[in-house]
Amino acid sequence: MASPISTSTGLGSGLAIKDIVTSLVDSDKYAKQTQITKQTALTTTKLSGVSTLKSALDAFQTAMTNLGKTDTPAFNGFAATSSLTANITATTTNSAVAGSYAMEVTKLATSSSVASASFDATAASAIPSGTLTITQNTTNTAFDIPAGSTLQQVRDLINAKTSTSGVSANIISDGAGSRLVFGSTKTGAGTDITTSSTIAGLTIGSGDVLDPNSATSAGRIGAVAADGEMLIGGLKVTSSTNTYTTALTGVSITAVAVGKSTVTVAGNTDGLKTSLQTFVDAYNNVVKTINSLTKATADANGDLTVSAAMTGDSLPRDLLAALREQLITPGPGSKLSTLAQLGIQTAQSGGTLTFDAGKFTKAMNDKNLGSEVQQMFSGTNAENGLLARMKKAIEPYNKTGGTLDERTKSLNKTSTDLKAQQTALDIRVANLTSTLTAKYNAMDLLVGQMKSTLSSITSFFDTLNAQASG
Known part of the structure; x- marks a missing residue:
């Protein structure tokens, strides 16, 4: 001024x-x-500190979520490898048994595909008004076709209900005109598509086969929908999809293409070690962040008088205490209940976790604790696993409208x-x-x-x- x-x-x-x-x-x-x-x-420093802590908790929560995904379990005691993943892939659960299994996909599960008669796609009103009912796997889905509808509009009406009908639609044009083509989102025997309609050219019976050379023909394209088939150790198994979840205990098999492969199930020592290290690193990042935000540093005279963003603040101490409590709380397992059994312990200085690879390997090889690790981290229900308890401990601080x-x-x-x-x-x-x-x-x-x-x-x-x- x-x-x-x-x-x-x-x-x-x-x-x-x-x-x-x-x-x-x-x-x-x-x-x-x-x-x-x-x-x-001081206020600016504290705001920066709270933001830093929140970011660290966000990263920790993301790590816990990724480690706890049910579709890609991080703590399986066993791992499955396929000799030819172009034909077969496989994943395991903790109920798997070590072994090698010769497999062959003999038939992939297929879906139904049918086509209507030809229409003039260039016409402003290619389809007159009427009704259309699509049946797929005993599910009937009805559509009211407004007067003057185009093929594109009818297609969009059908696709708007794909999630419930199990049928999607598209348009294919050839020399005879344009056809509505209906495809099933489900595979397996009994999932064939049929239709009934008051509009000529949209009715497709179960035995109708499309004659592509006839503009008035409507019916099935190719073979009827069929189950997938494969041989496991010479024994034939079938599935309505290309995933076999119950054929081999503890192993989920996905058929990719017709052909052979050998699936080997073995202890997942390396995978478990990587996942445990990921957990340790994620936890240590939070601890190091809290330490940096709360620890006073020395001034020019060597005295610890230079405050950090949250020095003397009880919030980070309370948070850290809540997390440490979960580390020492016994898990639901009988053979494996503490992290120390896996070689994970708290360092005397700094409060970070250390991971003893030698002790971990011994626990896997000598004590056969591999199958117990998933239970310790994921629990026997949605609440008693270490991952769930950790997420619950930080939720009051990190949630929208929470402490931070x-x-x-x-x-x-x-x-x-x-x-x-x-x-x-x-x-x-x-x-x-x-x-x-x-x-x-x-x-x-x-x-x-x-x-x-x-x-x-x-x-x-x-x-x-x-x-x-x-």
């Missing part, structure tokens, strides 16, 4: 008015300005209040500067006038003295 003082030295008094006013104003505002500056810096959000809200309010105080102080300083300047300028004017009067009087008496002497 520009100073209202136009001159630095009074013309009448010779005083450094600007310097005097600045000193008086600075003295007046010093205490409040110091308070506002310190509080603003409320802390951020409070700090933002403090920041807003400090800005308002700074604005008020700036106005006070400007007013005080203007007032003092006016007063000192008035004083300077008065002093100038008094000097001028004194000069006139002195000159008058000097004149009298000169006349008297003459």
Whole structure:
């Protein structure tokens, strides 16, 4: 803000008015300005600290979620490998049994595909009004076709209900015109599509086969929907899909293409080690973040007086205590109930976790604890596994509207209040500067006038003295 003082030295008094006013104003505002500056810096630091902690918890929660995915279990005691993944892939659960299995996909599960008669796709109203009912796997889905509908509009009506009907539609054009082609989203025997309609060309019976050379023909394209078949150790198994989840205990098999492959099931030592290290790293990131936010550092004299963003704050300590409690809480397993059995322990300094690979390998090989690891981390229900307990421990802090959000809200309010105080102080300083300047300028004017009067009087008496002497 520009100073209202136009001159630095009074013309009448010779005083450094600007310097005097600045000193008086600075003295007046010093205490409040110091308070506002310190509080603003502290609030900004705390906001940054809360944001850093929240980001660390977000990353930890993401890691826990990824490790706990049911479709890609991270802590399986066994792993399945396929000698030819172009034909067969496989995954395991903890109920799997080690072994090697010769497999052959002899038939892939197929879905139904049917086509309507040909229509003129270029016509503005290719299909007259009427009704259409599509039947797939005993599910009937009815559609009311408005007058003047195009093929595209009918297609879109059908696709809007694909999730419930199990049927999708598209348009294929050939020399005879354009046909609506219906495909099943489900595979296996009994999933053939049939239709009935009041509109000519849209009725397709179960035995109808499409004649692509006839514009009026409507029916099945290719073979009927069929189950998949494969041989496991020479024994034939079937599935309505290309995934076999019950054919081999503890192994989920996916048929990719017709052909052979050997699936080997063995202990998942390397996979478990990687997953455990991921857990340890994710936990340690939170601990290191909390340590950096709470630990005071040394000043120039070596004294621990330089505070971090959350030094002395109970929030991070409470959070860390909640997490550590879950580490020492026994899991639901009988053979494996503590992390220490897997070589995971808390370091004496810093509170981070250490992972002893040698002790882990011994637990896998000598004590056969591999099949128990999944149960320890994922639990026997949705609540008693270590991953679920960890997520529950940080939820009060990290959830929307939780402790960290409320802390951020409070700090933002403090920041807003400090800005308002700074604005008020700036106005006070400007007013005080203007007032003092006016007063000192008035004083300077008065002093100038008094000097001028004194000069006139002195000159008058000097004149009298000169006349008297003459």
